[in-house]
Amino acid sequence: MNEIDGRSRMAADSARTVDKTAGARPAASPGPAKLELIGIGKEFRTKRAHTQALSGIDLTISDGEFVSIIGRSGCGKTTLLRMLAGLLSPSAGQILIEGRSLWDGTKADTSVVSQLGVVFQEANLFPWYSVAENIALPLRLRGDGKADRLARAAELAELVGLGGFESSYPRELSGGMRQRVAIARALSTRPKLLLMDEPFGALDALTRERMNLELQRIALATEATVVFITHDITEAVFLGDRVVHLTPRPGRIRQVKTVEFQRPRSIDVQTEAAFGAMERDLRHALDDDEKG
Numbered sequence: 001m002n003e004i005d006g007r008s009r010m011a012a013d014s015a016r017t018v019d020k021t022a023g024a025r026p027a028a029s030p031g032p033a034k035l036e037l038i039g040i041g042k043e044f045r046t047k048r049a050h051t052q053a054l055s056g057i058d059l060t061i062s063d064g065e066f067v068s069i070i071g072r073s074g075c076g077k078t079t080l081l082r083m084l085a086g087l088l089s090p091s092a093g094q095i096l097i098e099g100r101s102l103w104d105g106t107k108a109d110t111s112v113v114s115q116l117g118v119v120f121q122e123a124n125l126f127p128w129y130s131v132a133e134n135i136a137l138p139l140r141l142r143g144d145g146k147a148d149r150l151a152r153a154a155e156l157a158e159l160v161g162l163g164g165f166e167s168s169y170p171r172e173l174s175g176g177m178r179q180r181v182a183i184a185r186a187l188s189t190r191p192k193l194l195l196m197d198e199p200f201g202a203l204d205a206l207t208r209e210r211m212n213l214e215l216q217r218i219a220l221a222t223e224a225t226v227v228f229i230t231h232d233i234t235e236a237v238f239l240g241d242r243v244v245h246l247t248p249r250p251g252r253i254r255q256v257k258t259v260e261f262q263r264p265r266s267i268d269v270q271t272e273a274a275f276g277a278m279e280r281d282l283r284h285a286l287d288d289d290e291k292g
């Protein structure tokens with residue numbers, strides 16, 4: 001049994017004795033607002049087309065909450081995440097992070113942006129940098145000293161299950177390991193908010209399942225607030241304290257479901273009737289979106 005499988009097994013075991021587990025907490029424990037979306041809209045205008053990608057998005061996310069966002073292709077998930085990441089300005093509304101406005105018109109406040117960690121579907125590692133150098137890159141860019149960078153990179157490599165791989169290069173890693181590096185890099189600056197856009201979308205099913213367990217463990221250990229975009233209903237329910245369903249044309253919030261299962265959750269939770277019922281409800285709602 002390798003280290004990662006061992007951890008997954010431990011997570012599964014601890015979920016069965018959840019009341020006694022240190023760090024276990026009810027899902028969706030309320031905290032102060034970390035992120036507020038108020039009337040967010042986005043339209044794209046090109047010579048050929050005018051697309052209202054998102055409209056009237058209101059959502060408050062609490063400190064330490066894990067929120068999954070699902071929806072059909074083209075419903076505006078990535079557009080929303082890019083606005084949260086300071087990469088794309090909203091056409092309407094306001095985004096507040098700990099009460100501070102992220103956008104001033106079309107300009108993102110860089111001091112707010114620097115408090116965000118972002119993970120995309122592709123790990124986007126620098127091939128000529130080692131694992132440790134990739135993890136510590138944001139720290140280097142903000143001018144941290146080498147000793148601090150190396151210490152933080154080692155700590156994060158351990159956290160994401162890559163202890164011992166610090167001097168490896170991206171080409172020597174599997175897809176799952178590369179995504180672990182990307183997650184560690186996003187966490188390097190201790191971000192107030194972790195934004196993830198289909199981070200496991202390119203992984204095979206088994207690796208993805210293992211990464212779900214790992215991400216849950218990391219989120220619990222760091223008490224991170226996470227916005228997680230996915231196409232995958234099972235992944236959304238398994239990871240989320242709440243699941244936000246976006247409906248297309250234009251993208252709006254159709255429903256927000258609270259997921260009550262205690263943490264840490266084991267993969268076995270997916271066989272519970274209540275889990276299956278929630279998956280089914282969401283699938284039917286997504287099918288309705290398809291029918292238009």
Ligand SMILES: Nc1ncnc2c1ncn2[C@@H]1O[C@H](COP(=O)(O)OP(=O)(O)OP(=O)(O)O)[C@@H](O)[C@H]1O
Nearest residue numbers: 044046051053071072073074075076077078079080
């Ligand atoms: N830069 C752009 N210019 C014009 N239209 C855009 C642009 N980016 C996105 N759109 C449009 O906005 C809508 C939402 O796109 P977005 O990529 O956010 O959807 P999505 O839910 O992330 O889709 P997928 O699940 O396929 O990744 C789509 O109709 C898309 O064509």
